[in-house]
Amino acid sequence: xxxxxxxxxxxxxxxxxxxxxxxxxxxxxxxxxxxxxxxxxxxxxxxxxxxxxxxxxxxxxxxxxxxxxxxxxxxxxxxxxxxxxxxxxxxxxxxxxxxxxxxxxxxxxxxxxxxxxxxxxxxxxxxxxxxxxxxxxxxxxxxxxxxxxxxxxxxxxxxxxxxxxxxxxxxxxxxxxxxxxxxxxxxxxxxxxxxxxxxxxxxxxxxxxxxxxxxxxxxxxx
Amino acid sequence: xxxxxxxxxxxxxxxxxxxxxxxxxxxxxxxxxxxxxxxxxxxxxxxxxxxxxxxxxxxxxxxxxxxxxxxxxxxxxxxx
Numbered sequence: 597x598x599x600x601x602x603x604x605x606x607x608x609x610x611x612x613x614x615x616x617x618x619x620x621x622x623x624x625x626x627x628x629x630x631x632x633x634x635x636x637x638x639x640x641x642x643x644x645x646x647x648x649x650x651x652x653x654x655x656x657x658x659x660x661x662x663x664x665x666x667x668x669x670x671x672x673x674x675x676x677x678x679x680x681x682x683x684x685x686x687x688x689x690x691x692x693x694x695x696x697x698x699x700x701x702x703x704x705x706x707x708x709x710x711x712x713x714x715x716x717x718x719x720x721x722x723x724x725x726x727x728x729x730x731x732x733x734x735x736x737x738x739x740x741x742x743x744x745x746x747x748x749x750x751x752x753x754x755x756x757x758x759x760x761x762x763x764x765x766x767x768x769x770x771x772x773x774x775x776x777x778x779x780x781x782x783x784x785x786x787x788x789x790x791x792x793x794x795x796x797x798x799x800x801x802x803x804x805x806x807x808x809x810x811x812x813x814x815x816x817x818x
Numbered sequence: 819x820x821x822x823x824x825x826x827x828x829x830x831x832x833x834x835x836x837x838x839x840x841x842x843x844x845x846x847x848x849x850x851x852x853x854x855x856x857x858x859x860x861x862x863x864x865x866x867x868x869x870x871x872x873x874x875x876x877x878x879x880x881x882x883x884x885x886x887x888x889x890x891x892x893x894x895x896x897x898x
Contacts, residue, residue: 654887661884690887697889702835744832744890771835 597814599625599640602668604659607646607683609792616794617642620810630662635671640813643668645682645737645792655698655740656686665691677721677813678786682738685778685788694781694788695753696745701738702771708737711767713777713791717757720780722787725808731764732805734791741790743772743779753779761789820865820873826886826893827858861885870897 599617603610610627617625617640625642628635635641649658659665665687672678672693680688688694701707710733718728726732745753750773753759761778768775770790778789793806810816828834834856841855863880867873877895886893 653884657884657887689889695889697887699833699890700835702833704835704839742833742835746889771833 597621597640597816598623598636598638599642599814600635600638601625601627602630602641602643602664602684603627604630604646604648604662604664604687606648606650607644609645609682609794612792612794613642613644613681616797616806616810617814620797620807620816621814628664628667630659630664633663633667635664635667638671638676640677640679641668641671643678643680643684643687644794645684648683648687651740654686654690656683656688656690659683659687660690660692669693672781672783672786675783675785679722679809679813680786680788681792681794682736682741682790685790686740688786688788693786694779695749696743696779698740698790699742699744700740701742701769703769706737706739707741707769708735709769710734711736711769711777711791712764714762714764716759716762717780719757720760720784720787720812722780722809722813723760725812733796733803734793734806735795736769736791738770738790741770741772743770743776743790745773750774756782758782760787761791820867820870820897822863822865822873822877822895822897824861824863824877824881824885824893824895825858826861826881826891828856829890829892832890873897 715726763775796806837856844852881893
């Protein structure tokens, strides 16, 4: 399984993502730059976290209009897996690859802590190595993770099992609707989530709860 | 040249935590009778265009494609 990491100015979790993909798959991912119009032949594209373009206008808004995102959209349409973490999730919703919007945390504070996540759907290509309903830990670090979608979109997301991760045990850090932490698109190959599973993949991190997400996507046995 | 002012506001029903914080601050400062406060954005745009209708169409396209997130925001365009 080959993977790619999208690089944009202002992202700062790209090296964490590269390290996680390298450690879990055994092969370093290729990197693609914002101006690239083509992405090499890979099975998984990741958009890391950070503050692309300084969060100007809206988080992820400028990044979503960069040439590389057209290439990501083309790959996604062909069924290539895409994971957007944190700012990457914001970029995916701004690009229209995922529904809804990510708004300022209701506390108005930047939150940097560990939360608990419930696997709301274990029947996806990103969560098949987890148990349904399993509670895992994950770090979060964001100011705009308050997921919002209109009532009709929300009904569709909930009805079709597109809510994949939910903040559990009262740890919702941002006020997101229905405790939503991560969603997939209708086709099931594009995942966006606010938490940082790439920062909890080995003992040195204090746990490896996030590892199974990448093992699921990369088809690696645990 | 055409100058325009674009105003972007949150749709009704979309929670605005920043507006709420401002609302509370105003009340705390002693401004009585402050009702709901909603925060928005203003963009002043200059266009090298003389055709007003064309400018308006372009400005709307800019709003739809970048300046507003129509999932949560409304916009209005005023050519000044």
